[in-house]
Amino acid sequence: MKYRADAVTMQVIRYAMEQVADEMGYTLVRTARSTVIKEIKDISCAVFDRAGNTIAQAHHAPMLLTGFELGMRALRRHYSDDELDDGDVIIFNDPYAGGQHVMDLVTFAPVKLKGKLVGFVGSIAHHTDMGGAAPGGTAGGLTEIYLEGLRMPFIKLYKRGQEDRELFGIIANNIRVPDKTLGDIRAQASANFVGVRRVKEIVTKYTPAVTHACLEKLLNVSEGRVRAGLVALPDGDYTGEDWVDDDGVTDDPIHLQVNIHKRGDSATIDFDGTAKQVRGNVNAPLATVYAAVYYALIAIVDPHVPPNSGCYRPFTIRAEEGTIVNPNMPGAVGARTNTVQKITEAVFRALAPAVPKRVMAGSHGNITNCGFSGYHPVTGKRFVYIDIQGGGAGARPTKDGRDGQDSHLARFKNTPVEAVELEYPVRIERYELIPDSGGAGKYRGALALRRDIRVLIDDVSWARYGDRQRFAPFGVFGGHNGAKGQFVLNPGTSQERVMKSKGLDKLKAGDVVSLRLPGAGGYGNPQDRDPEAVRRDVRDGKVSRVQALRDYGIEITDDESV
């Protein structure tokens, strides 16, 4: 007899599954060894049904959350149920098989009950180093996937709970900081084991038949909510565009175009008009492109829908092969975040005329990522220090942008200055907001961040990528653009030099790298801004008197600024 799921049992099972995902995320962060996981939290964890649909996700980076989809589909094609055993942990990081970039290692574990597959759990984490041409992997300008590090197809790293020592050996031989990375991989496996244990308990308690019926209903409920949200959106064809500064190899700007064809309760998205694949590593593999589209549409249509695979069913995505949004082998993809954040921004831009109250202005629009590597003077060991920053978030229909906060796909944390200096031979000399970097508007775009990092030893490599250093974060509905970003070496000295946004350089002791991130665009006409808000910004030193007069027409005469 087929069990008919009711709304209540469904919700009970949903909470239980979400708790599993949270618990996996907690385990991973607490036990990991590298700052990119334990401080920045560039991770995600999820629970899947037996068909591979995402059911529940730990609340971390949306880019990685929705990014499980394609990998899982590939995994289901790769293994039959019988080939999966209790205690197996499968890893992969191949961007051409549903992965992100090689730095993001995905692990899946099957959940089997009495020999029958009942579901999966998975975790994904950004690792400090995967080998390849650049320490930390975050260099711009790499031209082939082979330069980006060890690329792994689906591999059983644990078979029936037993670590495969040979495979661990291969990985260890190909990466720069094996102590940390292997510790991090084991932390991912722990998270999976914890998840498998808990899912088994739940399925045992409710029986597989009830669990599956409820999960199917849960997917349908989310799908129903998204479709209802889409119906409320006017039908039409919407186009939004944006630009990536360059690919790190040439200086040519790269055009991105998102076309949304919305009909009734569904939408088709294509990228016609988008640039061909480029030599540099800003090509975006499909998994991240899907994530960007899903993220932006859910944010607009129904931001509080239970996030699972059901949400994605109303959307059809078409990305032509050989373009920057669906590159062919051996295109390099390491700096893909510069591109996919623009896809998100382009979706918002496309739908702004249709739903002005649900969009935000342009944000920092990239993920500024630096990897510093050298040999630690005290321990003599190789270190790789990854620094990821947010930026400014766009102004909103009723509020200013969030100063110096991340937005959209990322949702990372920064690394505390004290955590950095306790571990690496660098000194951070400034971490602050940049005045006047927010685009003027009725609601002001957020201020950008500045972080100045002095290296204290010679021979440190600086791998990096950033963007929005040529194309500013856009304002909407009359709001002004925000400030562009810039990387400056040794500011205020005779050796001051503006550096390329994507590259790999060597630093010597005493060099200061000044990261100035992009700000964000304003929303609405600056002349409509509440004069009190302008005065408050001037008093806080967030807006100069010059900008107050020029952009807002407000002259501040008394001594209100700092």
Add this chain to the structure above:
Amino acid sequence: MAPHMRLGIDVGGTFTDLVLIDDRSGKIHYTKTFTTPGNPAQGVLTGIEKILRIANAAPGDLEYIAHGTTIGTNALIERQGARVGLITTAGFRDVLEIARIERPDAGLYDINVDLPAPLVPRYLRLEADERMGADGSIVRPLDTASVVQAIEKFQTEHVQAIAICLLFGFRNPVHEHLIREMCQEILPDVPVTLAGEIAPEFREFERTSTTVINAYLTPITERYLDSLQAKLQASFGAIDLRIMQTSGGAMTAQAARSRAVNMVNSGPAGGALATALFGRLTGDTRIIGCDMGGTSFDIGLIVDAHPRVKSEGEFEGYPVKIPMIDVEGIGAGGGSIAWVDAGGGLNVGPRSAGSDPGPACYGQGGIYPTVTDANLALGRLNPDYFLGSEIQLHPDRAQAAIQEYVASPLKMSVAEAAAGILRVVNANMVRGISVNSTQKGYDTREFSLLAFGGAGPLHAVELAQELGMRRVIVPPFCSVFSAFGAVTADLRHDYVRTVALSQAEATAERLEPVFRDMETHARAQLAQENVSPEAVVVQWAADLRYEGQSYELTIPVANDEPRLTDPHIAETIQLFHDTHSRVYAYGDPGERVECVSLRLTAIGRAPALKLARQKKTARPAKPKSKRKVYFFERGFVMTAIYERSELRPGHKLTGPSLIEETTSTTVVPPRFICSVDVYGNLLIEPALRSKAARSSSKRAPKAKQAERK
């Protein structure tokens, strides 16, 4: 007569709760008065007079008053704290605003969700030109001119409190101390909080946040304490006034003046203390306290008979690094609103009808169905006996609201819809309990559930059933539980020093002087508070982690021998491996361990509590009435209703039955049995396990012993 009574006071939003313990007779008196929001000291005074009258006692009988106050919590919620000036290391004035750059959970897809605004606006965040290195060396000496400039700005801006938080100030406090001296010289009346004294641990944002909250709450706390002490002095003469901390310990009013942040959220801490205490009385050493009120559901985990204390948490979205009892709250209460989403899913909360307008059944303008409405529609609440009949409930309004917003859209009957609301809110609470137990490595099946707060006993048995928990305890005076916790709290002071040593460096020779130095401070502090040396207990602990990790586990260090030895440290490290393995599913004794911080807790024991035991009765309990009540999988069943104040030890009730008291109702579902113990606790267990229940009562002598220690 020598002082032989202790008084606990907890000021809540609506009521001020008081509990008076007479240590000579073992009697406990309790009462409530209305909170006086404008001047809470007045309500406290009225309450003291009232309870002294009830107990027929004189002020001279009081050994001390232990006071849990929400003055700080409320000031934080309502943003009514002081105008604070913050001094940071040059280049880092924005750390407080940048935070960790991460948007909140609810803002994952919602572009409109923000972190709470920083408590100090940018123009009052000023910089001192200086820099300490990670090892505590002075990288850049303090430029006093920059400090003078900042202080003068504070003077012009009429700043009411100053917070100082420098990078690596916890490694070398000399610059923070210098700046404080300068502040005190120029602005002698403005209180100063130093990060190095309030939270001397790494991670600058969290430390700055803690320091700022302390400064923000200092003036209002000082004013309140001054006013209360003056009033107490005038009415009752000199009285030892103790203030409850969120760590679950008390401190003297004098110590509280500079530790305002430690008083935030002390109410739930009192509840957790009382939970542990009752667990020790009933012989339940593993217990989960569930406090369900109108808007929140607080979960306190008790392992090994005492509440767990964690070293950081958050208040109102602001992180704080202070010891706090591990009580987690979720937004589920009687006022949580049920709604059906566009996809046809039934949800309860997070929106709450609060107390104004309140649930639909209050008839005060609420139109949406809440958990209280569902309980009423299912017969679980008595419309004529709610909050001691102070509020008349309207079942028709509850039914109409459920019909319109849940039953109709889901095509269900009102009863099915109301039952659905309870199942969903229960699932939410079950998840909250699991997150705070199983997620921390504990199996709920080994725990009992202790329910308090107005709505706790309504849901408790079904929650416990869902989690397979041993039994449910509903203590007497469960509506004044936090005040009860406060009055039984020990005096407590916590110290921490960041040492950052590798396993090889962490020798007894290196660690012992650090512990001894903290201990000297601690003992001097308690002596000053008139605690006799034999009532002092000192605990040592170390924050350990595997090399390369960022999060530590706090592991006890033995200090019961005259000297710390390396074998003691080896024991601590072994315990770390075991704990790591339990919590995170792996531990590896082959891996190197780091010692990040040393902690010391100094306790001045409060007198042991001797509760009076009630006499057993042989006569069966008599129900006061009967009505139809809904139970899952049974539907409406004719159910016996008992009055709690009529129940005596020896009474045994079989489910289905309801036990009503003025401020709460206990639901005993079918196939459960409720007994009453000698302390007046309701003990509810599955009928099948009643045999096991009888054997557990044999443990009473052991429980008494636990209480005496």
